[in-house]
Amino acid sequence: MFLGRVVGTVVATVKDAALKGQRLLIVQPLTADLKETGKRIVVLDAVGVGAAELIYWCRGKESSFPFLPEEVPTDNTIVGIVDELHLC
Amino acid sequence: MLIARVIGEMVSTHKHPSHLGRKALLVQPLDLDGTNRGDPVIAFDAVDAGVGDQVLLVTEGFSAMTSVQRPESPIDMAVVGVIDRIDLHALAQTPAAHRK
Numbered sequence: 093m094f095l096g097r098v099v100g101t102v103v104a105t106v107k108d109a110a111l112k113g114q115r116l117l118i119v120q121p122l123t124a125d126l127k128e129t130g131k132r133i134v135v136l137d138a139v140g141v142g143a144a145e146l147i148y149w150c151r152g153k154e155s156s157f158p159f160l161p162e163e164v165p166t167d168n169t170i171v172g173i174v175d176e177l178h179l180c
Numbered sequence: 181m182l183i184a185r186v187i188g189e190m191v192s193t194h195k196h197p198s199h200l201g202r203k204a205l206l207v208q209p210l211d212l213d214g215t216n217r218g219d220p221v222i223a224f225d226a227v228d229a230g231v232g233d234q235v236l237l238v239t240e241g242f243s244a245m246t247s248v249q250r251p252e253s254p255i256d257m258a259v260v261g262v263i264d265r266i267d268l269h270a271l272a273q274t275p276a277a278h279r280k
Contacts, residue, residue, distance in 0.1 A: 093222035124220040150254040154241035172195030179188035
């Protein structure tokens with residue numbers, strides 16, 4: 093999983109039927125010290141996050157598992173909100 | 181699988197139910213020379229690894245999910261071993277030498 097921050101939303105009216113009702117968010121990937129790294133991506137939301145929230149997301153086929161038994165065509169999904177990071 | 185070092189822990193209360201009860205580690209993937217290989221990632225802990233440990237990291241769903249006993253859950257990375265030692269053979273250098 094990867095660290096990131098929610099920086100926007102995407103609105104799409106025409107989309108795969110299984111994506112109906114799903115929130116499309118834009119996420120900025122972050123390093124462990126919360127610096128921006130890499131390019132922003134579009135993700136789905138499986139936990140109900142808010143704007144500017146620090147989150148972690150999951151990549152790949154397993155990012156569709158929160159929506160089972162519905163088979164949602166996603167490759168990146170937010171699966172948790174980060175409260176704290178303890179770095180050494 | 182990648183070699184990585186555990187650099188911290190992550191705390192999250194609001195998350196997918198399948199993630200409850202599993203320790204989430206911040207893990208820095210490494211190259212064989214010990215330098216950082218990309219950015220740190222978040223992985224669940226299958227072997228009770230600790231901060232500072234050099235570990236084996238799987239970066240694909242099936243292996244990650246099964247190692248932490250959470251089938252069909254959104255987990256793509258897990259720490260599946262603590263590395264004691266890495267032995268690199270001199271032979272590993274020769275293919276590159278031949279390519280010159």
